[in-house]
Amino acid sequence: xxxxxxxxxxxxxxxxxxxxxxxxxxxxxxxxxxxxxxxxxxxxxxxxxxxxxxxxxxxxxxxxxxxxxxxxxxxxxxxxxxxxxxxxxxxxxxxxxx
Amino acid sequence: xxxxxxxxxxxxxxxxxxxxxxxxxxxxxxxxxxxxxxxxxxxxxxxxxxxxxxxxxxxxxxxxxxxxxxxxxxxxxxxxxxxxxxxxxxxxxxxxxxxxxxxxxxxxxxxxxxxxxxxxxxxxxxxxxxxxxxxxxxxxxxxxxxxxxxxxxxxxxxxxxxxxxxxxxxxxxxxxxxxxxxxxxxxxxxxxxxxxxxxxxxxxxxxxxxxxxxxxxxxxxxxxxxxxxxxxxxxxxxxxxxxxxxxxxxxxxxxxxxxxxxxxxxxxxxxxxxxxxxxxxxxxxxxxxxxxxxxxxxxxxxxxxxxxxxxxxxxxxxxxxxxxxxxxxxxxxxxxxxxxxxxxxxxxxxxxxxxxxxxxxxxxxxxxxxx
Numbered sequence: 001x002x003x004x005x006x007x008x009x010x011x012x013x014x015x016x017x018x019x020x021x022x023x024x025x026x027x028x029x030x031x032x033x034x035x036x037x038x039x040x041x042x043x044x045x046x047x048x049x050x051x052x053x054x055x056x057x058x059x060x061x062x063x064x065x066x067x068x069x070x071x072x073x074x075x076x077x078x079x080x081x082x083x084x085x086x087x088x089x090x091x092x093x094x095x096x097x098x
Numbered sequence: 099x100x101x102x103x104x105x106x107x108x109x110x111x112x113x114x115x116x117x118x119x120x121x122x123x124x125x126x127x128x129x130x131x132x133x134x135x136x137x138x139x140x141x142x143x144x145x146x147x148x149x150x151x152x153x154x155x156x157x158x159x160x161x162x163x164x165x166x167x168x169x170x171x172x173x174x175x176x177x178x179x180x181x182x183x184x185x186x187x188x189x190x191x192x193x194x195x196x197x198x199x200x201x202x203x204x205x206x207x208x209x210x211x212x213x214x215x216x217x218x219x220x221x222x223x224x225x226x227x228x229x230x231x232x233x234x235x236x237x238x239x240x241x242x243x244x245x246x247x248x249x250x251x252x253x254x255x256x257x258x259x260x261x262x263x264x265x266x267x268x269x270x271x272x273x274x275x276x277x278x279x280x281x282x283x284x285x286x287x288x289x290x291x292x293x294x295x296x297x298x299x300x301x302x303x304x305x306x307x308x309x310x311x312x313x314x315x316x317x318x319x320x321x322x323x324x325x326x327x328x329x330x331x332x333x334x335x336x337x338x339x340x341x342x343x344x345x346x347x348x349x350x351x352x353x354x355x356x357x358x359x360x361x362x363x364x365x366x367x368x369x370x371x372x373x374x375x376x377x378x379x380x381x382x383x384x385x386x387x388x389x390x391x392x393x394x395x396x397x398x399x400x401x402x403x404x405x406x407x408x409x410x411x412x413x414x415x416x417x418x419x420x421x422x423x424x425x426x427x428x429x430x431x432x433x434x435x436x437x438x439x440x441x442x443x444x445x446x447x448x449x450x451x452x453x454x455x456x457x458x459x460x461x462x463x464x465x466x467x468x469x
Contacts, residue, residue: 009155009157013158013161013174046161048158051177051180093157
């Protein structure tokens with residue numbers, strides 16, 4: 001199971017509390033985790049990446065194992081500890097500054 | 099006893115305020131969608147408990163919410179706003195052409211006849227329609243054929259902010275777009291043309307009489323006279339007596355003819371309201387006095403309405419979607435400010451009372467008058 005931590009507003013939209021856990025088929029990639037997340041919670045479609053182009057929204061970040069994967073292509077494999085469920089995959093709203 | 103329901107969109111959520119017909123005591127529900135910008139929410143005229151809300155975020159994009167129980171519960175519906183075909187480009191600040199790109203929904207206008215039909219005004223400017231209660235959206239792309247390549251965003255964005263449906267001619271729709279102007283269709287949105295003759299933008303456009311490009315802030319009309327339109331432009335207050343074919347300035351004795359909202363009295367089609375703002379550079383009331391101005395003559399002759407409104411040190415703004423009227427008698431008038439106050443008048447503007455003082459900045463105010 002892949003563990004996913006969503007930011008507050010997306011947890012509210014998806015009506016979940018705490019971490020989300022999802023089965024994702026191998027190979028587990030950045031794109032396949034997002035696909036699985038949107039399939040389970042369709043209300044999240046469009047909130048992390050564009051409906052049509054599937055490009056990441058500018059102020060959304062993807063972190064895992066202390067790495068910033070935000071700029072990586074969708075077929076990027078996620079780190080082993082995320083695949084085994086030892087570490088979560090983090091969807092983060094970028095800092096607003098100020 | 100009648101009931102009045104105010105729908106208030108703010109920078110940090112939506113609020114539903116209810117009162118009886120006396121409009122003295124108000125119950126407040128919210129914030130709904132706390133932390134999200136609610137540009138607009140509006141109820142269906144045919145099913146008043148059916149509400150639609152535009153929920154957006156700089157981080158997480160656009161959601162559309164629908165309620166079937168007057169805002170007690172909400173359901174996220176469709177938010178896939180895709181421009182039809184190859185949308186091409188529009189003018190950008192630097193004179194280059196820029197691809198059309200969806201940013202947010204500014205305005206939701208439920209149909210006058212079908213509760214599942216609703217229109218949505220978008221930035222970058224486009225009109226979308228849903229016939230299934232907001233689940234799916236289709237662009238009425240003919241609008242952008244009305245010289246869309248020449249539209250250019252102003253500082254506030256190129257938003258389609260006003261949608262007027264005609265109760266007597268369902269095929270006729272007016273829309274207004276920031277820094278583009280007013281557009282009219284006579285065939286339910288298939289074809290459109292600009293209706294901006296008479297507008298003059300001396301300091302905003304190289305050609306002050308251009309067919310498109312005028313920064314129309316709001317248009318309004320009385321349902322009994324759908325061909326008579328009133329406009330608050332960037333500068334100038336205007337009226338049209340021929341469905342937008344031509345416009346005449348009616349700023350008259352206003353202390354400033356810059357402003358954002360304009361509204362029409364529910365029972366007096368020639369009584370209109372504006373909130374003058376000092377200038378495009380100073381978005382606060384002249385002399386720091388918050389004054390609604392009322393004309394009972396359809397413009398030109400204006401009176402200041404001040405009772406109950408702050409008359410010193412007031413530096414709030416009133417945005418284009420933040421003033422409305424109910425249909426009780428006497429007519430109720432409501433507006434919200436960027437300072438978070440919502441003011442109500444139960445006597446057509448003669449006296450005002452703040453319903454709330456400390457909301458987030460108010461983006462929109464709509465009212466439903468219920469039996």
